Amino acid sequence: MANKDLRAWIDEIEAAGELTRISGAEREKEIGGIVDLLMRKMTNPAVLFDAVPGFDANYRVLANILCSTPRVNLAVGLPAEAPPIDLVQYWRRYMADPPLVAPKPVNGGPVLENLAEGEAVNLEKFPTPRWHELDGGYYIGTAAMVVMKDPDSDWINCGIYRVQSHDARTASVMISSGKQGGMILKKYHERGEPCPVAVVAGMHPAFFMIAGTEMPHGKSEFEYAGGILGEAIEVINGPTTGLPIPADAEIAFEGLIHPGDTVLEGPLGEWTGYYAGGANQEPAIRVTTLMHRNDPILVGAIPAVPPNDNTFFRGFSRSGMVWSQLEAAGIPEVKGVWTHEAGGGRMWLTVAIRQMYPGHSKQAGFIASQCHAGAYANRWVIVVDDDIDPANMNDVVWAMCTRCDPREGVDVLNGCWSTRLDPMAYGEDDPRNSRVVVDACIPYRRKASFPVMARSSPELDAEIRAKWGKDLPPGA
Ligand SMILES: Cc1cc2nc3c(=O)[nH]c(=O)nc-3n(C[C@H](O)[C@H](O)[C@H](O)COP(=O)(O)O)c2cc1C
Numbered sequence: 001m002a003n004k005d006l007r008a009w010i011d012e013i014e015a016a017g018e019l020t021r022i023s024g025a026e027r028e029k030e031i032g033g034i035v036d037l038l039m040r041k042m043t044n045p046a047v048l049f050d051a052v053p054g055f056d057a058n059y060r061v062l063a064n065i066l067c068s069t070p071r072v073n074l075a076v077g078l079p080a081e082a083p084p085i086d087l088v089q090y091w092r093r094y095m096a097d098p099p100l101v102a103p104k105p106v107n108g109g110p111v112l113e114n115l116a117e118g119e120a121v122n123l124e125k126f127p128t129p130r131w132h133e134l135d136g137g138y139y140i141g142t143a144a145m146v147v148m149k150d151p152d153s154d155w156i157n158c159g160i161y162r163v164q165s166h167d168a169r170t171a172s173v174m175i176s177s178g179k180q181g182g183m184i185l186k187k188y189h190e191r192g193e194p195c196p197v198a199v200v201a202g203m204h205p206a207f208f209m210i211a212g213t214e215m216p217h218g219k220s221e222f223e224y225a226g227g228i229l230g231e232a233i234e235v236i237n238g239p240t241t242g243l244p245i246p247a248d249a250e251i252a253f254e255g256l257i258h259p260g261d262t263v264l265e266g267p268l269g270e271w272t273g274y275y276a277g278g279a280n281q282e283p284a285i286r287v288t289t290l291m292h293r294n295d296p297i298l299v300g301a302i303p304a305v306p307p308n309d310n311t312f313f314r315g316f317s318r319s320g321m322v323w324s325q326l327e328a329a330g331i332p333e334v335k336g337v338w339t340h341e342a343g344g345g346r347m348w349l350t351v352a353i354r355q356m357y358p359g360h361s362k363q364a365g366f367i368a369s370q371c372h373a374g375a376y377a378n379r380w381v382i383v384v385d386d387d388i389d390p391a392n393m394n395d396v397v398w399a400m401c402t403r404c405d406p407r408e409g410v411d412v413l414n415g416c417w418s419t420r421l422d423p424m425a426y427g428e429d430d431p432r433n434s435r436v437v438v439d440a441c442i443p444y445r446r447k448a449s450f451p452v453m454a455r456s457s458p459e460l461d462a463e464i465r466a467k468w469g470k471d472l473p474p475g476a
């Protein structure tokens with residue numbers, strides 16, 4: 001039986017009232033302009049474009065994919081209406097004990113309905129939008145999974161790295177330093193060999209979420225995606241690279257990245273909300289094979305001023321993963337983790353703990369800011385007590401204002417892992433940054449003597465709700 005594919009998820013979100021369709025928008029400004037407006041409000045639907053002027057009317061573009069909690073819920077198999085904390089707990093459980101399922105090689109699949117090789121390859125047949133007005137070109141990969149094989153082992157790595165299409169047979173990929181795909185690429189080039197690569201530009205969002213999240217070194221994202229879907233991912237072997245490609249992918253292409261072969265890439269409006277990266281020489285993909293389904297759907301996850309489609313879903317998974325990694329590092333009594341959506345799911349991280357000993361909060365903050373899931377491009381880590389809801393910014397700001405003594409409670413860490421997309425990275429050739437760990441917990445030595453909170457007790461809340469609930473607004 002075929003896997004749950006992108007089209008099955010589209011049907012599910014449409015049934016949940018989470019999809020709109022637009023015909024006839026053009027690709028230079030209108031598709032990107034519509035998506036930008038939709039992304040600003042987290043209750044807006046995903047959008048499926050067709051009849052893009054100048055292109056086959058049945059070639060489609062799907063965007064604003066995971067910008068709502070119900071759509072992320074449906075992507076991982078939770079009920080559409082599950083609250084955000086269920087998603088954090090889902091990822092926490094998932095990462096603590098991922099139910100890995102090995103992919104299943106198959107001989108054919110819908111992705112091979114249309115196959116072109118060599119000079120017949122034409123990346124320009126798709127209505128790839130210019131996503132923002134100031135972008136330097138057309139990005140076929142904003143939600144695309146880049147597949148590579150480690151030359152020293154059987155490890156297949158997948159990452160979401162932005163992919164620009166330059167002409168009929170040339171694309172490029174921009175991989176930030178420290179990423180696993182970049183390390184694999186370097187290994188091939190140090191041996192003077194080209195790196196085979198496959199790019200998958202439309203697939204079930206489970207792949208997108210897994211490939212866009214830091215998975216452990218040496219592990220294959222295909223197995224993790226299989227774990228989310230609860231079934232073995234059917235893969236074909238790419239005709240020229242042999243790399244695995246989901247058999248029901250919408251669009252995929254393969255090619256080689258030769259040592260020293262670069263093209264001018266960018267700029268692209270990025271997930272931090274800026275054009276900080278500019279245009280640079282980046283690795284060129286010389287495309288050897290292009291395959292796609294009939295009536296293909298190009299998927300976009302557009303970076304922009306956060307919250308945006310590039311980062312919204314990551315708030316849940318990153319919160320769950322940082323939570324697991326704190327526990328794995330031996331931090332006791334972690335009660336909640338939240339990455340705020342306006343920080344692009346990375347730059348702002350709040351950790352709630354039940355303080356057990358002096359120095360506990362500092363330890364939690366430092367580890368959160370440096371563990372694998374939390375380190376990249378972070379700027380603020382805030383540690384709060386467990387009476388503070390880390391997802392409630394009013395509570396968090398109140399704790400920062402009333403429980404933090406900046407003499408001891410604020411630490412600046414320098415020389416940390418970031419990216420040149422970070423507008424406050426050290427410089428063009430130095431993508432490191434500085435960040436702050438704020439201890440906004442009641443000082444441990446003052447726990448017994450700290451002023452009592454001027455808020456009703458949980459017991460009084462319950463009494464009032466029982467007697468007066470009918471006179472109060474819903475949710476009060
Ligand atoms: C929508 C989206 C776009 C991304 N774009 C890039 C990118 O252009 N370059 C990059 O290095 N990482 C990008 N990332 C982050 C990586 O996908 C993420 O760090 C992933 O873990 C990388 O895989 P790796 O750990 O196997 O290297 C993006 C993530 C998402 C979700």
